[in-house]
Amino acid sequence: xxxxxxxxxxxxxxxxxxxxxxxxxxxxxxxxxxxxxxxxxxxxxxxxxxxxxxxxxxxxxxxxxxxxxxxxxxxxxxxxxxxxxxxxxxxxxxxxxxxxxxxxxxxxxxxxxxxxxxxxxxxxxxxxxxxxxxxxxxxxxxxxxxxxxxxxxxxxxxxxxxxxxxxxxxxxxxxxxxxxxxxxxxxxxxxxxxxxxxxxxxxxxxxxxxxxxxxxxxxxxxxxxxxxxxxxxxxxxxxxxxxxxxxxxxxxxxxxxxxxxxxxxxxxxxxxxxxxxxxxxxxxxxxxxxxxxxxxxxxxxxxxxxxxxxxxxxxxxxxxxxxxxxxxxxxxxxxxxxxxxxxxxxxxxxxxxxxxxxxxxxxxxxxxxxxxxxxxxxxxxxxxxxxxxx
Amino acid sequence: xxxxxxxxxxxxxxxxxxxxxxxxxxxxxxxxxxxxxxxxxxxxxxxxxxxxxxxxxxxxxxxxxxxxxxxxxxxxxxxxxxxxxxxxxxxxxxxxxxxxxxxxxxxxxxxxxxxxxxxxxxxxxxxxxxxxxxxxxxxxxxxxxxxxxxxxxxxxxxxxxxxxxxxxxxxxxxxxxxxxxxxxxxxxxxxxxxxxxxxxxxxxxxxxxxxxxxxxxxxxxxxxxxxxxxxxxxxxxxxxxxxxxxxxxxxx
Numbered sequence: 001x002x003x004x005x006x007x008x009x010x011x012x013x014x015x016x017x018x019x020x021x022x023x024x025x026x027x028x029x030x031x032x033x034x035x036x037x038x039x040x041x042x043x044x045x046x047x048x049x050x051x052x053x054x055x056x057x058x059x060x061x062x063x064x065x066x067x068x069x070x071x072x073x074x075x076x077x078x079x080x081x082x083x084x085x086x087x088x089x090x091x092x093x094x095x096x097x098x099x100x101x102x103x104x105x106x107x108x109x110x111x112x113x114x115x116x117x118x119x120x121x122x123x124x125x126x127x128x129x130x131x132x133x134x135x136x137x138x139x140x141x142x143x144x145x146x147x148x149x150x151x152x153x154x155x156x157x158x159x160x161x162x163x164x165x166x167x168x169x170x171x172x173x174x175x176x177x178x179x180x181x182x183x184x185x186x187x188x189x190x191x192x193x194x195x196x197x198x199x200x201x202x203x204x205x206x207x208x209x210x211x212x213x214x215x216x217x218x219x220x221x222x223x224x225x226x227x228x229x230x231x232x233x234x235x236x237x238x239x240x241x242x243x244x245x246x247x248x249x250x251x252x253x254x255x256x257x258x259x260x261x262x263x264x265x266x267x268x269x270x271x272x273x274x275x276x277x278x279x280x281x282x283x284x285x286x287x288x289x290x291x292x293x294x295x296x297x298x299x300x301x302x303x304x305x306x307x308x309x310x311x312x313x314x315x316x317x318x319x320x321x322x323x324x325x326x327x328x329x330x331x332x333x334x335x336x337x338x339x340x341x342x343x344x345x346x347x348x349x350x351x352x353x354x355x356x357x358x359x360x361x362x363x364x365x366x367x368x369x370x371x372x373x374x375x376x377x378x379x380x381x382x383x384x385x386x387x388x389x390x
Numbered sequence: 391x392x393x394x395x396x397x398x399x400x401x402x403x404x405x406x407x408x409x410x411x412x413x414x415x416x417x418x419x420x421x422x423x424x425x426x427x428x429x430x431x432x433x434x435x436x437x438x439x440x441x442x443x444x445x446x447x448x449x450x451x452x453x454x455x456x457x458x459x460x461x462x463x464x465x466x467x468x469x470x471x472x473x474x475x476x477x478x479x480x481x482x483x484x485x486x487x488x489x490x491x492x493x494x495x496x497x498x499x500x501x502x503x504x505x506x507x508x509x510x511x512x513x514x515x516x517x518x519x520x521x522x523x524x525x526x527x528x529x530x531x532x533x534x535x536x537x538x539x540x541x542x543x544x545x546x547x548x549x550x551x552x553x554x555x556x557x558x559x560x561x562x563x564x565x566x567x568x569x570x571x572x573x574x575x576x577x578x579x580x581x582x583x584x585x586x587x588x589x590x591x592x593x594x595x596x597x598x599x600x601x602x603x604x605x606x607x608x609x610x611x612x613x614x615x616x617x618x619x620x621x622x623x624x625x626x627x628x629x630x631x632x633x634x635x636x637x638x639x640x641x642x
Binding site for chain 2: 003006007010013014017018206207208210211212213214215216217218384385388
């Protein structure tokens, strides 16, 4: 164990001196989380922003047009529909409205011209539709009132949202719940991947490995020291995502207020659960990375294998972002799928829900895989045909 | 002492089946003497030294270093040897001071004994002037001094040198050879692998000529010259390895 620690200390010091690793494994996740928060904040603000939204209207005398201006839309009048179509095709207009004649029964048909593939057009259409739905409702209520009928006649069935509190209060926002588990899991892998190629394959290439192999240290001690150093980097890299959140909470960049309204957004329980699922997961990642690095002849070959292997990690992690749109997040079988199970448990914890059975299965599965991977890694590192092949 | 008997190393080759890198090498090296392994590139010298230093396992035969069998007690063998070659590089992001301490730990040195050994190699190889600079920033000669310090730090009774002067300038090569001579004076068992005749003539008390994985001859420089009837070691070596000129001369 002493020899393993001795190798670990050296490896970790070596890693800390590699500026490339510091940038990729420690600094990048912090800024990536902060940037993603800003980006999502910007998009959310843009989507909900009504003030100043430009609506092109074919010149009309219809009084319904006034509702647009009243609702803070910016109205630009154009001479005809052809001009409107041209503006949409050129990407200059999101929506063009053409008010029809006022029908004797009081109805006005408004043709809304949009590019259905353009999301900004769809957003504008939703906003305009909402405005006229509200106007329709207000006019109907006015008519009902005039005829002495109850206002409830306009809305025979009214949906009233009643929030049921599940789990702990003060959890993370929707956006955080969507992206944070993915980032935490992915950076646990990418943080280590940035140095894995150098760790053994790089040593083969630079001829430092033989220097190590001719020392009396057992190969198992050497590989365990390297594994521990890599696992530490994976864990720190992953936890750097939380530092990104702290940064956003402290600096409060524009657009992030809505996402951070609950404060930091990660409860102590959520953090604790994250740590519990992360530790066996980084053990699995670190052993797999060391095994690949041991097997490869040189850094270049290791990079190729690592890139291929990264897809095995990214796909289940990526699915965790969309799991909220399905029911599988609550299914027990999902806890048997490595990587996805960890991301899902972190997601649930961020939502304020902790299911001990799910957590136990996830930790158990990750631990078994980590031990198998570590066994393979140690075996590979003890095989001369793997270690000294050139 | 180092002893090998019918030492063999065969590798599986996907193209040719079996590649016999070393195919029965027998020799003995003794304390206070330098044994030279002389051969062309690919002759099997490095593979022999790799087996002796337990990096790879022999396919068959016997190899003992300092009285320990390389298969049965590999850790004790490694604790008994110092190995220096062009394939034993330094960690670029460590300073010589850190590197020496690190290897001291790997060799099980600690406390006062470690400090005493570090002080010894630091003084002997004059590492003080650059001991806090990263190894990546050192000159070739300085790197070589650090490499020697790492090799002798644990005061091993057996030293292996695998083409230690390749890529070095005349001055650095001279330092390495002086160091090897000093090791002999200190009573170390030295095995020196090279393809440079002048180095063999200067350093080696005994020579094993290795070619195609087989020991083609063994003896002192004088005895090899006598047995081959040649006037120089180079000619004697070429005669032992069955050299035939590939140059056809002027066409008729």
